[in-house]
Amino acid sequence: MTSEHSQPTNKVISQSSVQDTPDGRIPVGKTMPGEQPMLSVQNLKKVYHTDGGDIEAVRNLTFDLPKGQLACLVGPSGSGKTTLLKCISGLMAPTEGEVTLHGEKVTGPPKSMAVVFQEYGRSLFPWLRVAENVELPLKNQGMDKTARREVVAEALEAVGLSHVPKSYPWQLSGGMQQRVAIARAVAYKPEVLLMDEPFAAVDAQTRADLEDLVRGIWKKLGVSVLFVTHDIDESVYLGERVIILSSSPTIIQEDLLVDLPDERDQLETRSSQRFSELRHHVYEQIQLAKKGFRPEDAVANANA
């Protein structure tokens, strides 16, 4: 097993993987030198207590998200991605470990964080119009009316929706609804933007547009983005870094640097040699994860 998977690894720069941890510890993501960690996840663990016994969704996760980075979390379905995101966003308390933002422990949803959910239809207020949806968090913050109007118009402009401020969200297509949710997050001016499989429910063409939109917004605003997805291509195309999760109970399978050029293009980038190498590698890792391979097992084997 180990030899199988180590081959493609040679071709890619991995921040950390099984091979890098000779001490036999669970692999740990590191912050790239010279960058200040913004969001930090330390030894995060989450166990659900249910009738059918406890379910260990996340076993041990540690990684840092530096300021301004766009990182993708990718993992097989059922790998506790949503759980992880809920813990990071402060919606759910971890069983063990902690999440810190600017060195401060996250105990509830932090002010400088915005979340875009997969279920766009359920995360927009159906009784508010598009502009009102974007405006509501600002109103809640006590921003005055003229400033609000300006920010909302800007945000809608940024996502290409300035023509429908008076529509209700449910009158729009799925892709447009997700744009509204993104506009709302953008208007909120967060430092960290969490996105939970935001494009899982939109069609392929809309998806490509939205991916470019996210990259555009990320560059323009300089926010840190943590983008959860189960789509391998999407994770490589979007991210500067891909964190591959194991199957549940989740640990980090591999933390991978994406050395693709900064300017990405749906046609050019996706057909480049490097893209397909990276994609190939991530795909293999996910397949391994699905089969139940875990770095800790490999380590245990090596030690035995």
Added chain:
Amino acid sequence: MTDERARPGRRSRGKAPLDRDAEVHRLHRWESSAATDRRGGDIRRHTDVSTSAALDIPTRPDPAAPLSSIAQSGATGRATTSGPGRARRRRRRGLGTKALGAAGVVGMLLTWELLPLTGLVDARFLPPAHEAIGRLITNFGLTDFWVAVGDTMQAWALGMIIAVVLATVLGFIIGSSTFLRRFTNSTIEFLRPVPSVALIPLAVLLLGTDIESALMLIVYACFWQVLIQVLYGVADVDAVAMNTARSYGLGPFARIRYVTLPTALPFVMTGVRLAAAVALILAITAGLVIGTPGLGQEIVRAQSGGNYVSMYALVLATGLLGVLVNLVMRIIERKILSWHSSVRTEVAA
């Protein structure tokens, strides 16, 4: 904390993938449980019948609401925490919830017991709880009490049967023809909001103070409840199912038997359950206002005779009767609909 328990056989390499599979599967189910029946208006309607025993009445579909009323699906049109997820949580908290509920009832009775003692309310007009409950228990051994209950329930049952039969037959006839539906719509919409108690003087004038007066009120009020539900049910028939039946050469009666009836049955049952509550209210109202025999009349008699303890005991009895009628109708509904796919789904999950 409990994490050690959560990973049995962690070190036994052979078993690990299997455990993991099962765990992944469970996690999967757990995470998606909230979204399982997001669009399942139908499922939710019957889920409520079977699982939310306590607060069923308010969640019942409003007979006058549009085809898919909110009572039938969540506020945003998407059911939220219903389904298996909710059922599970309900089970886990079952005991604590029941204890709290019992505490609430005890607290209410204590308040009632203490109110007259403190002198805030005149003890003559509000006797302490134990007296009323004691009288109620005494009543359970008295023939007169059971005769009154019997009279009330007779009017209730007869009125229900007449109204349900009339409304179902008429509902199916009207509902199966587009022309008849349009033709009768305005009249139905006009007559439905007319309060049944407006007919009280007419009933007294025409039928006197016998059970017939009560029946007239009951039938009038229940008829609309059931009719509207039947019309919704018949309109809910899936066009594809109907065309399939037609293409296989099923005649009109076979189509009613195998397509329309099964589709409409849950709606009819909802209508019947709503009508049962309304019928009880009117059976007792008729006794109160007109003086038809039954619990209502006994209450008036006790009140005008200054026998206030008796009056409170009888009021308690009507409340218990109301709870009982709701409970029984819910059980009947579940029994009759047990074959229905929406109910089966819930059981399977």
Added chain:
Amino acid sequence: MTYIRTVLHIIALPLILLAIWFVTTLGETSFFVPTPQVLVETFTETWTSERFVSDVFPSLGRLMIGIALSILIGIVGGLLIGSFRWLRALLEPTLEFFRAIPPPVLIPVIMLLIGIGDEMKVSVIVLGAVWPILLNTIEGVRSMDEVLADTSRTYGMNKINSIRYLILPSAMPQIMAGIRQSLSIALILMVISEMFASTEGLGFAIVQFQRSFAIPEMWSGIVLLGLLGVVLSFIFQLAERWILGWYHGLREIEQAA
């Protein structure tokens, strides 16, 4: 053409029924059923003069106050009870029992406790009509969409804004369904409470007519009550369309999908 057909559909049956009534009462003088002309005359005579002030007006006033109080108490109480799981568990069985008591039996009880004045009648209306609103509000708050609630939390919505923009609108469809039920209960209780112990009001007047065998007047009272029910339901539908416009639009799109 389709417009004309729609109008025909609406008025055809009522016209036919009126015609049957007219023809069957033609020529003979039935004691129980007045002719249409007599009823129309009696109606205008009876209800446009001083009776409007002495009977209809007080009835309507009590009805409106009762409905307003029911809505207020039901929504505020429902928001409170629905927001706390323990409070809901504590009160559910008790509320269930109160809800199951047929509201009219409360009339003799409340007469005992607070007499037979306007307070009694308003209390009866509130005690009967508050339950559907209260319990539906609780259910509406309880069935809040989780993603929507999470969204509001991530944006740090404060309590007041949560109620104003999240909880209340999300529970509104259920609240409106509760109000619809309450309206008919309130109307019924208004009539019955006046039949019981009163010297004025619609219910009282109708019973008076019946006792004095003033048949056409009695019929006109029944018609007036019927009209009241219809008008109430019409106003409600207008209000609902306005308040729940978003909801009906959403449902339509979901059903078309």
